[in-house]
Amino acid sequence: MKKNKAFLIDPVELKQLQQHVYDANMLLYNYKLAIHTWGNVSAISKDRKYMVIKPSGVSYQAMQPTDMVAVDLDNNVIGGSLNPSSDTPTHTLLYKQDSRIQAIVHTHSPFAVAWAQAGSDIPALGTTHADNFYGAVPCARELSEQEINGDYEHNTGLVIIEHFQKNNIDFIATPATLVKERGPFCWSAKSATDAVNLALTLEEVAKMALYTKLINPLQKQANIFLQNKHYNRKHGKNAYYGQKK
Amino acid sequence: MKKNKAFLIDPVELKQLQQHVYDANMLLYNYKLAIHTWGNVSAISKDRKYMVIKPSGVSYQAMQPTDMVAVDLDNNVIGGSLNPSSDTPTHTLLYKQDSRIQAIVHTHSPFAVAWAQAGSDIPALGTTHADNFYGAVPCARELSEQEINGDYEHNTGLVIIEHFQKNNIDFIATPATLVKERGPFCWSAKSATDAVNLALTLEEVAKMALYTKLINPLQKQANIFLQNKHYNRKHGKNAYYGQKK
Amino acid sequence: MKKNKAFLIDPVELKQLQQHVYDANMLLYNYKLAIHTWGNVSAISKDRKYMVIKPSGVSYQAMQPTDMVAVDLDNNVIGGSLNPSSDTPTHTLLYKQDSRIQAIVHTHSPFAVAWAQAGSDIPALGTTHADNFYGAVPCARELSEQEINGDYEHNTGLVIIEHFQKNNIDFIATPATLVKERGPFCWSAKSATDAVNLALTLEEVAKMALYTKLINPLQKQANIFLQNKHYNRKHGKNAYYGQKK
Amino acid sequence: MKKNKAFLIDPVELKQLQQHVYDANMLLYNYKLAIHTWGNVSAISKDRKYMVIKPSGVSYQAMQPTDMVAVDLDNNVIGGSLNPSSDTPTHTLLYKQDSRIQAIVHTHSPFAVAWAQAGSDIPALGTTHADNFYGAVPCARELSEQEINGDYEHNTGLVIIEHFQKNNIDFIATPATLVKERGPFCWSAKSATDAVNLALTLEEVAKMALYTKLINPLQKQANIFLQNKHYNRKHGKNAYYGQKK
Numbered sequence: 001m002k003k004n005k006a007f008l009i010d011p012v013e014l015k016q017l018q019q020h021v022y023d024a025n026m027l028l029y030n031y032k033l034a035i036h037t038w039g040n041v042s043a044i045s046k047d048r049k050y051m052v053i054k055p056s057g058v059s060y061q062a063m064q065p066t067d068m069v070a071v072d073l074d075n076n077v078i079g080g081s082l083n084p085s086s087d088t089p090t091h092t093l094l095y096k097q098d099s100r101i102q103a104i105v106h107t108h109s110p111f112a113v114a115w116a117q118a119g120s121d122i123p124a125l126g127t128t129h130a131d132n133f134y135g136a137v138p139c140a141r142e143l144s145e146q147e148i149n150g151d152y153e154h155n156t157g158l159v160i161i162e163h164f165q166k167n168n169i170d171f172i173a174t175p176a177t178l179v180k181e182r183g184p185f186c187w188s189a190k191s192a193t194d195a196v197n198l199a200l201t202l203e204e205v206a207k208m209a210l211y212t213k214l215i216n217p218l219q220k221q222a223n224i225f226l227q228n229k230h231y232n233r234k235h236g237k238n239a240y241y242g243q244k245k
Numbered sequence: 246m247k248k249n250k251a252f253l254i255d256p257v258e259l260k261q262l263q264q265h266v267y268d269a270n271m272l273l274y275n276y277k278l279a280i281h282t283w284g285n286v287s288a289i290s291k292d293r294k295y296m297v298i299k300p301s302g303v304s305y306q307a308m309q310p311t312d313m314v315a316v317d318l319d320n321n322v323i324g325g326s327l328n329p330s331s332d333t334p335t336h337t338l339l340y341k342q343d344s345r346i347q348a349i350v351h352t353h354s355p356f357a358v359a360w361a362q363a364g365s366d367i368p369a370l371g372t373t374h375a376d377n378f379y380g381a382v383p384c385a386r387e388l389s390e391q392e393i394n395g396d397y398e399h400n401t402g403l404v405i406i407e408h409f410q411k412n413n414i415d416f417i418a419t420p421a422t423l424v425k426e427r428g429p430f431c432w433s434a435k436s437a438t439d440a441v442n443l444a445l446t447l448e449e450v451a452k453m454a455l456y457t458k459l460i461n462p463l464q465k466q467a468n469i470f471l472q473n474k475h476y477n478r479k480h481g482k483n484a485y486y487g488q489k490k
Numbered sequence: 491m492k493k494n495k496a497f498l499i500d501p502v503e504l505k506q507l508q509q510h511v512y513d514a515n516m517l518l519y520n521y522k523l524a525i526h527t528w529g530n531v532s533a534i535s536k537d538r539k540y541m542v543i544k545p546s547g548v549s550y551q552a553m554q555p556t557d558m559v560a561v562d563l564d565n566n567v568i569g570g571s572l573n574p575s576s577d578t579p580t581h582t583l584l585y586k587q588d589s590r591i592q593a594i595v596h597t598h599s600p601f602a603v604a605w606a607q608a609g610s611d612i613p614a615l616g617t618t619h620a621d622n623f624y625g626a627v628p629c630a631r632e633l634s635e636q637e638i639n640g641d642y643e644h645n646t647g648l649v650i651i652e653h654f655q656k657n658n659i660d661f662i663a664t665p666a667t668l669v670k671e672r673g674p675f676c677w678s679a680k681s682a683t684d685a686v687n688l689a690l691t692l693e694e695v696a697k698m699a700l701y702t703k704l705i706n707p708l709q710k711q712a713n714i715f716l717q718n719k720h721y722n723r724k725h726g727k728n729a730y731y732g733q734k735k
Numbered sequence: 736m737k738k739n740k741a742f743l744i745d746p747v748e749l750k751q752l753q754q755h756v757y758d759a760n761m762l763l764y765n766y767k768l769a770i771h772t773w774g775n776v777s778a779i780s781k782d783r784k785y786m787v788i789k790p791s792g793v794s795y796q797a798m799q800p801t802d803m804v805a806v807d808l809d810n811n812v813i814g815g816s817l818n819p820s821s822d823t824p825t826h827t828l829l830y831k832q833d834s835r836i837q838a839i840v841h842t843h844s845p846f847a848v849a850w851a852q853a854g855s856d857i858p859a860l861g862t863t864h865a866d867n868f869y870g871a872v873p874c875a876r877e878l879s880e881q882e883i884n885g886d887y888e889h890n891t892g893l894v895i896i897e898h899f900q901k902n903n904i905d906f907i908a909t910p911a912t913l914v915k916e917r918g919p920f921c922w923s924a925k926s927a928t929d930a931v932n933l934a935l936t937l938e939e940v941a942k943m944a945l946y947t948k949l950i951n952p953l954q955k956q957a958n959i960f961l962q963n964k965h966y967n968r969k970h971g972k973n974a975y976y977g978q979k980k
Contacts, residue, residue: 035939036932037977038863057977086968086976108863110939114946117861118954126362126426128283128353148960152968181861181957197281204280204355210946211359211455219363222426225393233331233397241331242282242302371607371671373528373598442526449525449600456604456700464608467671470638478576478642486576487527487547616852616916618773618843687771694770694845701849701945709853712916715883723821723887731821732772732792 007049007072014070014079017043017052022065024103024192029060031200033109040085043103043192044095049073051095055082086153093157094187098171103192105199106185111206115139116178122205123221125212129205130227131234134173137202138163142180160185173235176202252294252317259315259324262288262297267310269348269437274305276445278354285330288348288437289340294318296340300327331398338402339432343416348437350444351430356451360384361423367450368466370457374450375472376479379418382447383408387425405430418480421447497539497562504560504569507533507542512555514593514682519550521690523599530575533593533682534585539563541585545572576643583647584677588661593682595689596675601696605629606668612695613711615702619695620717621724624663627692628653632670650675663725666692742784742807749805749814752778752787757800759838759927764795766935768844775820778838778927779830784808786830790817821888828892829922833906838927840934841920846941850874851913857940858956860947864940865962866969869908872937873898877915895920908970911937 024041028034037060042053050072058067070079073092077084085091091104115122121136122129129137140163147155160177163169175198176186184202188195212219221227234241269286273279282305287298295317303312315324318337322329330336336349360367366381367374374382385408392400405422408414420443421431429447433440457464466472479486514531518524527550532543540562548557560569563582567574575581581594605612611626612619619627630653637645650667653659665688666676674692678685702709711717724731759776763769772795777788785807793802805814808827812819820826826839850857856871857864864872875898882890895912898904910933911921919937923930947954956962969976 035935055978056975083975083978108939110943111946113861113863113943114950117943117947117957118950120950126358126428128358128428142958143961145960148958148964152964181961183861183863200280204353208355208358208362210949211356212362214455214459214949215359215363215365222362223387223393225390226388226426229393229397240328243300243328371603371673373603373673445525449598453600453603453607456601457607459700459704460604460608460610467607468632468638470635471633471671474638474642485546485573488545488573616848616918618848618918690770694843698845698848698852701846702852704945704949705849705853705855712852713877713883715880716878716916719883719887730791730818733790733818 007047009045009050009070009079013045014052015065017045017070018068018080019065020192021052021054021068022063024105024196025054025063025068026060027193027196028105028107028199031196033107033196033199033203034060035108039105039107040087040091041103041105041192041196042085042088042091043195044101048095048099050078051091052079053084053088053091055080056085058082087156089151089153090157090160090185093154094160094171094185097157097161100172100189101187102189103195104185104187105192105195106183107199107203108183109199109203109206111210112178112184112202113182114210115206116183117181119180122178122202122209123219124227125209125219126222127226127230128201128208130222130230132198132201132205133176134231134235135169135227136221137174137176137178137184137205138167138169139178139180156182173231252292254290254295254315254324258290259297260310262290262315263313263325264310265437266297266299266313267308269350269441270299270308270313271305272438272441273350273352273444276441278352278441278444278448279305280353284350284352285332285336286348286350286437286441287330287333287336288440289346293340293344295323296336297324298329298333298336300325301330303327332401334396334398335402335405335430338399339405339416339430342402342406345417345434346432347434348440349430349432350437350440351428352444352448353428354444354448354451356455357423357429357447358427359455360451361428362426364425367423367447367454368464369472370454370464371467372471372475373446373453375467375475377443377446377450378421379476379480380414380472381466382419382421382423382429382450383412383414384423384425401427418476497537499535499540499560499569503535504542505555507535507560508558508570509555510682511542511544511558512553514595514686515544515553515558516550517683517686518595518597518689521686523597523686523689523693524550525598529595529597530577530581531593531595531682531686532575532578532581533685534591538585538589540568541581542569543574543578543581545570546575548572577646579641579643580647580650580675583644584650584661584675587647587651590662590679591677592679593685594675594677595682595685596673597689597693598673599689599693599696601700602668602674602692603672604700605696606673607671609670612668612692612699613709614717615699615709616712617716617720618691618698620712620720622688622691622695623666624721624725625659625717626711627664627666627668627674627695628657628659629668629670646672663721742782744780744785744805744814748780749787750800752780752805753803753815754800755927756787756789756803757798759840759931760789760798760803761795762928762931763840763842763934766931768842768931768934768938769795770843774840774842775822775826776838776840776927776931777820777823777826778930779836783830783834785813786826787814788819788823788826790815791820793817822891824886824888825892825895825920828889829895829906829920832892832896835907835924836922837924838930839920839922840927840930841918842934842938843918844934844938844941846945847913847919847937848917849945850941851918852916854915857913857937857944858954859962860944860954861957862961862965863936863943865957865965867933867936867940868911869905869966869970870962871956872909872911872913872919872940873902873904874913874915891917908966 314329
């Protein structure tokens with residue numbers, strides 16, 4: 001464990017965060033969104049000074065809550081004895097970019113990966129999509145040779161941020177992206193559990209979009225008023241879906 | 246709970262209806278036709294003065310029978326402490342339209358949603374379809390901007406009814422519809438359990454129809470005599486499928 | 491139970507056959523080849539004077555072994571208190587046609603149904619197919635209006651037999667057929683368990699064939715020498731697959 | 736059991752190898768990569784003088800560890816009372832060809848079979864592929880009539896080796912192949928468990944590749960720098976994926 005003198009970790013919060021991140025990773029596995037050691041879930045601390053993430057290359061069945069790794073936002077391991085996910089710098093960059101993001105998930109779920117491998121946005125073809133993602137789920141551009149052979153995972157985060165900024169996409173209204181020829185990242189302003197639920201939603205939406213294109217290859221995005229209606233009845237100012245909090 | 250002086254609720258019937266609707270919602274979940282909080286099942290009381298429906302935005306795993314909400318046919322909550330499904334006005338309108346309907350189901354099951362997103366009827370391509378649905382499962386038209394931004398869920402019901410009336414479709418012979426860019430609604434003249442079983446049948450039929458189109462994109466509807474034979478051996482006057490009642 | 495004076499039923503054999511047919515029907519259900527009350531399995535008695543089959547319209551979860559119905563080959567119920575499957579006359583005709591057939595299965599499994607709905611043979615595209623079915627799994631022709639509105643289930647059997655005879659297909663070398671716009675029937679010279687295993691194999695082969703066509707729509711049948719090799723190493727005179735019996 | 740005087744078998748190692756091969760076969764079954772008696776897993780002894788393999792035509796559910804068959808590299812059974820898998824000569828030839836191979840798996844998993852039936856390589860369309868297989872998973876050529884009707888299983892091995900040699904493919908960098916109109920073989924330099932895990936990975940990759948082609952039929956292989964990056968961060972000299980060993 002590297003020393004980090006810049007801040008103190010509350011051991012109670014760390015333990016809770018490890019349990020929360022462990023549970024969310026196991027939910028990912030139980031949803032069958034990840035096999036073997038694939039995929040990873042992280043969540044950030046309240047002071048946003050460190051995150052906790054799945055260890056690299058460890059199988060879901062073998063993991064324990066204490067195996068979850070604490071990493072500061074400069075990618076230094078500050079808690080835990082294992083290596084963190086190799087995608088750590090992508091996670092930390094996104095946390096630094098938007099302070100509303102509380103948790104991040106990366107999966108290799110097959111329908112979402114297929115859209116990423118085709119280099120295509122997932123178009124908003126209906127209300128299941130619009131209930132959860134405002135507009136298309138974007139596909140970020142290919143990294144250049146220099147970006148790949150340089151600080152690859154950090155650059156992956158930069159390319160995601162570039163795409164959201166260039167296209168004026170709000171990270172919370174559209175809490176997911178595809179990385180070209182790779183796969184999906186999702187995030188949540190609520191919790192790691194919610195981020196994993198979104199990853200399952202994204203896979204369902206990606207599946208429905210593929211099936212729709214097989215019925216009508218020229219299918220365009222859904223009626224924009226319908227998209228707005230569904231997004232707003234769940235997430236808007238006057239949302240009326242769900243229970244009062 | 247809002248007061249409703251127009252009629253009295255039999256507390257025994259209410260409790261039975263809550264249990265029945267709860268069981269049917271859980272069957273929907275166990276059939277994997279719904280994830281998260283998606284979808285909803287309702288059933289109507291014997292006097293057709295109120296229905297019981299899934300609460301809005303509550304996960305299947307967290308629900309209890311007493312969480313099922315009683316709503317009169319003007320969409321007033323008359324029993325239960327939770328908000329009813331946001332699709333409540335679509336359900337109540339259908340119950341008012343056809344007094345044979347005893348239960349209604351809405352799902353986001355992916356194959357049926359794909360046909361809805363493509364804005365296409367599910368054609369009757371074989372006997373599995375014809376055993377259960379007379380003719381194509383229709384796809385109702387897109388709502389207008391005014392219909393979406395007005396009383397949306399009520400208008401959704403109106404558009405379904407418009408489609409059935411314009412096309413002389415009998416609600417019981419063809420107990421399902423797609424709503425464009427949205428997904429399926431099914432109903433039953435028997436019970437909520439039967440309506441959920443129909444929702445599973447619809448998903449199977451939607452899957453078979455997509456696979457068939459992938460083998461032969463130009464496939465037309467099945468022989469009309471064969472469709473009639475299968476529909477009638479199960480549902481006609483001289484039906485001989487099944488056991489004597 | 492109708493009287494049948496032409497022959498006596500051994501009650502021990504009947505009971506064993508009911509158990510065997512029940513187990514095979516439940517295997518069909520557990521393989522997820524049938525939902526609700528769909529599909530049916532039968533097996534014939536040693537003297538080939540009667541068969542035992544699933545009752546009509548009864549759900550798999552509710553069935554008991556004693557619910558299996560005994561029917562003579564003229565379609566008279568001779569044992570059991572329930573109505574036999576409505577497909578009974580198709581089964582009895584096939585048993586009469588080929589005395590090697592010991593058991594028959596009908597399913598609505600979705601990939602096989604899709605080929606039937608497309609009115610297409612399932613081509614022999616590889617060795618998984620050739621290991622089990624000699625040549626394409628044929629799709630029998632559409633029934634005429636007269637055949638449908640006449641003795642439909644009997645005529646379905648006639649159309650299957652017509653197709654096998656016209657095309658010189660051996661019932662045991664190719665133990666399955668599709669009925670156009672309907673679905674598959676399989677049979678076995680061994681047992682009802684084996685017939686259900688074949689129904690699962692057919693569904694796998696139908697799935698592989700569809701996926702193959704999606705990769706290459708023009709894909710032709712596999713090398714005929716390869717087909718013969720695989721069929722014969724399992725079923726030929728000098729078969730060397732499996733264990734000595 | 737045939738005698739083999741050329742070498743002695745350590746009974747402890749044999750028993751361990753039988754257990755290991757049994758466990759890996761059962762993993763194949765539990766991953767749903769094999770139904771019925773299909774597929775087979777083998778592993779080689781430390782001295783590379785014999786391998787242990789699944790018996791031919793025995794169902795997974797009926798198998799015991801002691802049923803696993805020991806075979807020398809000339810395909811003589813030297814331990815166990817059952818016939819070995821009919822694919823035995825393909826396995827032994829691959830073990831002799833590359834002394835790094837420790838275990839081999841053959842499956843009929845449907846997406847991988849579909850690519851084999853289409854006679855097509857599985858192109859490297861993204862990082863899930865590149866993480867595990869360097870370049871396309873190749874499809875070996877069709878066997879000639881003479882090769883099929885001669886020593887078929889041995890010739891199958893020869894055709895695989897021919898393809899890898901002609902195309903300068905390294906058996907460990909690309910630990911899988913398709914055999915045309917047949918299906919996949921995978922292998923591992925580590926263990927039978929690892930080989931079965933690769934067979935699952937291959938099926939996922941084959942599925943993703945098909946879905947990708949359905950979105951964009953003209954999709955080309957992924958950026959070569961991205962492929963190299965992902966392959967090398969997991970398997971290269973400076974690999975940083977996973978935990979220190």
